[in-house]
Amino acid sequence: MSAHNQSPYYFVPHPSRHPISAAIGLLVMLGSFALWINDHDWAPYTALIGLLWLLFTLYHWFGDSIAESEGGMYGKNVDRSYRWSMSWFIFSEVMFFGAFFGALFYAREIALHQLGSLDYKLIWPDFSAVWPNEGPAALAGHFKSMTPWPVPTVNTALLLSSGATLTVSHHALRDDHRRKAIAWLAATVLLGVCFLFLQGFEYFHAYNELNLTLASGIYGSTFFLLTGFHGFHVFLGGTMLTVVLVRMIRGHFTADHHFAFEGAAWYWHFVDVVWLGLYVVVYWL
Missing domain, CATH: 1.10.287.70 (Helix Hairpins)
Structure with a gap:
């Protein structure tokens, strides 16, 4: 058959x-x-x-x-397999970010204090174990650290708003209000684009005005690793939502059959949650 x-x-x-x-x-x-x-x-x-x-x-x-x-x-079996696949994919992304946040924790709470202990005073007598740090040898040159205002805070508001607009779109689709679902999903994609634009502006500001680069010691490398990896996920999630938006405009999905939308929404909400942790740990602490 x-x-x-x-x-x-x-x-x-x-x-x-x-x-x-x-x-x-x-x-x-x-x-x-x-x-x-x-x-x-x-x-x-x-x-x-x-x-x-x-x-x-x-x-x-x-x-x-x-x-x-x-x-x-x-049917149900394929739908279930897609749900499990997306769940495991997001879990793998959680492990990635867990490793990167772990690297930041190790640098700040363990390695930094070890280098500032009495055991290393003879080697680097002027080193102060204060974060952010240029490193004991200060090879990267002086730089200014990032502050949470204004761009990171504005970006936080953008991502939180995008999570809300996406939820409204999802409920509209479940209620079979297609035009409403399309409008709110388009708003979500637009908010994601604004986030990426502002992050690009933030990077330009860091490199040209703060002398903060990937070579700026452990602070610079962990900052750009975490924010850049997250920005890539915003781009990937925005691409998913854009594809879903085009499909919705073409008449795909029904109130009961729209896992492509749900899977992309799971991913987007995951990106939102990661950003909240990143916003607090990287910009405030």
């Missing part, structure tokens, strides 16, 4: 070459980045080829999934 003739409840998508193709594109791209860092002149071109190949594969992969979903081929 063909997949199209099976009951939607039992349908399982056929395995395809998409995962292998995506893996090849990703390996080419990442390998080229490594060679790019090591000054190989041709590496940027192969990195671009790998990126384009990956995007091309993802476009067709997700296109097949959307076509199967809109064709009524996804």
Whole structure:
């Protein structure tokens, strides 16, 4: 019996070459980045080829999934598998951020105090264990630390507002108010774009006016690692919501069948929660 003739409840998508193709594109791209860092002149071109190949594969992969979903081929089993997959994906992201927050905690609460202890006074007699710090050798040069006002606080308001607008959109979709759902989802995407624009402005300000760069000791590296990794997740979540918005405008989803929306919403709320922790730990403490 063909997949199209099976009951939607039992349908399982056929395995395809998409995962292998995506893996090849990703390996080419990442390998080229490594060679790019090591000054190989041709590496940027192969990195671009790998990126384009990956995007091309993802476009067709997700296109097949959307076509199967809109064709009524996804039942309860497939829906459940997607929910578990998204849950584990978000869990893996929690582990990433846990490691990065752990690195910040170790630098501030353990390594910094060890370097400022009596055991190291003979080596660095003028070192003061105060955060933020230029390091005992002060190799990075003097820099100014980031403050929570105004950009980080404005960005916090933007992300919290986007979580609210996304929730309103979700409830509107569940009540089958499609126009309302589209309007509030568009507002969510717009708020995400504003967040990224302001973060870019913040980075420009840090590099050009505060002398705060990735090379600014452990403070600079952890600051840009945490905020940059989070910013990438805002971009990724915004991309998901944009795809969902386009699908909604095209008439996809029903009040009872819209997990693509729900999965993207889970991810966006996760990004909001991470930012709250980052806002307090990085900018205030």
